Amino acid sequence: MLVDTHTHFYDEWLLPDAEAAIQRALDAGVGKMIQADVDSLERPRMWEIGLRHPGVLFQMLGLYPGSVTADNWKEELDAVYRIAAGDARSVPGMTDFIAIGEIGLDYHEGKEFAREQKEVLRLQFELAAKLNLPVNIHLRDAWEDFFSVLEDCRHLHLRGNLHCFSGSFEVYERANRSGDFAVGIGGVLTFKNASLPAVVARIPAEHLLLETDAPYLAPVPYRGKRNESAYLPLIAARLAEVKGLSLKEIETITTDNAIRLFNL
Numbered sequence: 001m002l003v004d005t006h007t008h009f010y011d012e013w014l015l016p017d018a019e020a021a022i023q024r025a026l027d028a029g030v031g032k033m034i035q036a037d038v039d040s041l042e043r044p045r046m047w048e049i050g051l052r053h054p055g056v057l058f059q060m061l062g063l064y065p066g067s068v069t070a071d072n073w074k075e076e077l078d079a080v081y082r083i084a085a086g087d088a089r090s091v092p093g094m095t096d097f098i099a100i101g102e103i104g105l106d107y108h109e110g111k112e113f114a115r116e117q118k119e120v121l122r123l124q125f126e127l128a129a130k131l132n133l134p135v136n137i138h139l140r141d142a143w144e145d146f147f148s149v150l151e152d153c154r155h156l157h158l159r160g161n162l163h164c165f166s167g168s169f170e171v172y173e174r175a176n177r178s179g180d181f182a183v184g185i186g187g188v189l190t191f192k193n194a195s196l197p198a199v200v201a202r203i204p205a206e207h208l209l210l211e212t213d214a215p216y217l218a219p220v221p222y223r224g225k226r227n228e229s230a231y232l233p234l235i236a237a238r239l240a241e242v243k244g245l246s247l248k249e250i251e252t253i254t255t256d257n258a259i260r261l262f263n264l
């Protein structure tokens with residue numbers, strides 16, 4: 001069994017076909033899939049589909065950096081805190097989340113809300129530590145600011161994973177000086193890329209997780225098309241090649257890692 005540690009069945013691109021996509025994933029040997037949360041607008045849809053598949057779909061709770069604005073962040077974070085405190089009035093069962101994510105920094109569209117994003121990240125790090133849950137980190141064009149927040153939070157002894165990892169080995173090492181961080185390996189590893197395979201080859205096997213980030217970042221030969229968890233074996237095969245291990249070994253290692261980190 002493979003585990004997809006980061007996916008979004010509730011995304012509007014995938015939602016109309018979500019039930020069939022879940023079945024295709026199961027048929028492809030992907031037995032457990034973890035949905036990353038983004039904000040209060042998408043959250044009810046995530047839970048609606050998640051609750052239909054107990055033991056197969058698992059959910060995170062968190063405010064995504066791309067959803068943060070100066071006007072909305074306090075209200076959005078309050079919604080996260082209310083669920084964390086066990087207030088499940090909006091969707092029954094919504095309190096069973098297994099990680100805080102996806103959280104992080106995203107400056108791809110600019111740094112207008114950089115200050116708010118950093119504050120939201122720091123507060124959600126504190127929430128994860130209080131709840132003793134792993135964090136699922138989304139980062140785009142923001143490594144230096146990420147490290148300034150993470151290093152301020154070193155005392156929290158965070159654990160988690162850097163989702164859709166595309167950094168250097170030094171970035172991996174630096175994160176692990178301030179916590180215990182695995183990396184999420186997705187479709188990008190199947191792209192023609194000069195540096196990522198060499199970096200992944202050096203990362204210890206116990207810190208490797210598989211993910212699709214569906215419906216985005218589809219692996220080759222579906223690059224540019226809609227992604228889904230059923231394509232995870234393509235990523236596993238490429239990871240096996242990069243690590244010089246068999247597909248079976250990669251399956252065992254990454255599944256054990258996911259079960260251990262997310263307490264599945």
Ligand code: NI
Pocket residue numbers: 006007008036102213
């Ligand atoms: Ni995502």
